[in-house]
Amino acid sequence: MRAFSYVRPQTAAAAIEAFAAAGAGARYIAGGTTLYDLMKLDIEQPKHLIDVTAVQGMDAIEIRGDQLRFGALVPMSAIAADPGVLREYPVLAESLARAASQQLRNMATVGGNLLQRTRCLYFRNGAGGTSAGNTYPCNKRDPGSGCAAIGGADRGQAVLGQSASCTAVSPGDWPVALVALDAHVEVLGQSGARSIAVADLYRLPGKTPHREFELKQGEMITAIVVPKTPAGACSTYYKICDRESYAFALASAAVALEMDGGVVKQARIALGGVATVPWRATAAEASLAGRTLTPELALAAGHVAFADAKPGRDNGYKIELGARTVADALMIAAGRNAA
Template sequence: MKPFSYSRPATPAEAVQAFAGAGVGARYIAGGTTLYDLMKLNIEQPQHLIDVTAIRGMDAIDTSGERLRFGALAPMSVVAVDPVVVHDYPVLAEALWKAASQQLRNMATVGGNLLQRTRCLYFRNGSGNPSSVGVFPCNKRVPGSGCAAIGGLDRGQAVLGQSDACTAVSPGDWPVALTAMDAEVEVVGPAGARNIPISALYRLPGDTPHLEFTLAPAEMIVAITVNKTVAGRRSTYHKIRDRESYAFAIASAAVALEMDGDRIGRAHVALGGVATRPWRAPEAERFLIGKRLTPAVALDAGKAAFAHAKAGHRNGYKVELGERTVADALTIAVGRTV
């Protein structure tokens, strides 16, 4: 770990000012469950850390109005057990409590969780020097160096949204649930405040996989909002992993349903563990409108969600697994009482 300076501002404006003053080597830090890990691996080498945990009010949770609003510093563990979230939006609660160990959930914040970086083994096991290609080339770590996963060990890589430069999976659970629920992210930066749809926060890898988010330099997430909807009651986050204890998803589905009698009036479907960003599945959503959910319909919806999947050498299993994960999530969601 390299030496760095440290500051602890009291307001978002002070934090933004500190970041802008420190320049490209600055990083915001809250729970630190991702950044410290990457620093120890020498993937991140910040010159200045800006600790935002002293900013008052940025951990507030408000479920009283027309929207759910989660301050960016709210711990994952606290949001996961909020009574309104648990009762009316199980997709959000489940995405949080399935996301990590209890110790991590106690430290990690819902804002910081949005900015996790990939768990791709080639990204995380390079030369120990982020400016060197090292043993395993990685375009996320060193732009233009290549992607060792393409043609390499790709069992955990994406089958949706990949490019010729990168196939790394987006690792989060919480962002997938928020994507299904059309969440927005409130940010502040040198140019002021703005709201970003969660779907616009994440970039596809394209030719520039090292550019993962659409945040401008020095911008900071201050809150996440979700419009209240009746679909929240009939919702779930269904996660498949290599072991039942804490592990990242190899396939997951966030589903929320609005029913019209015994037929689906509107469906929200998002996928995790299979794509280079939290992945919305509009093909599945359109297919489900007006249909009664039978096992066959649920599986056909899963197939629609993966209609454009492209498997590599060893990750083809993710396509059928993902289809069945969507089908199971739909079955769980439709069975929940309103």
């Protein structure tokens, strides 16, 4: 058992101040469904926890004007069941409804969900790192130690966005849907407030896979903002996993379409379960523009999305699985055009 201090500030400004005062080893916590897990595995070892669940004004769902705004403390289950989101943006509701278990969705917040860490077996089962005598090196957990997944058991690893230092998959469903819709997050820190595109929140592993997010020390996410788009209602989040519930994606696709009859005016496609970050498939989107959508074209677009994929030892199946996941998602979304 590792000792830590705990505070529960009432305002966002007080939370920022508490983090700054705590110094090294401070962590924000809300639902705790990720952080507590990592603490039990001894991957995270916080010395100070700043509980933000009492902060006012961060738990609202607003659909108005030209945007949707979700406070960072809104539970995942609340957005998944919101009638307006279900009707106008099924891709958002489905990405949350198909994540984790109902119990976890009731606890987990949509802000914290964006900051999940990978489910890579070597990252999670090698706590302590090579400096503690562990036999599974992991550059995310112990920078510079190596990556046991490269050449190792890589069935669940990424086929897009890898580097020579890391092949770990970005685990979330919700971030994939947000990337497809060009969402951004509002963050607050000691330097004030700023906005970051969700697509830019995640860092490719490169040579520094332990640096996963584009947040400054002490910054916290306060809200998620999604621009309204006509493609919202003609959308879906389609996920393939080893079992129907409480499982992470082997491949997933968030798709939103703006259609003119059967012709695609604009497509938005993002991929999950196959890349080191939530992956926007811009080439696949371009391949559909101005064309009549058919199952054959949808599958061709899926293959375009994986044209640059690089399989490892055991995860090559993800390329064809991912392409077919994109194709199925496109046809599901297109079917909602006439609904």
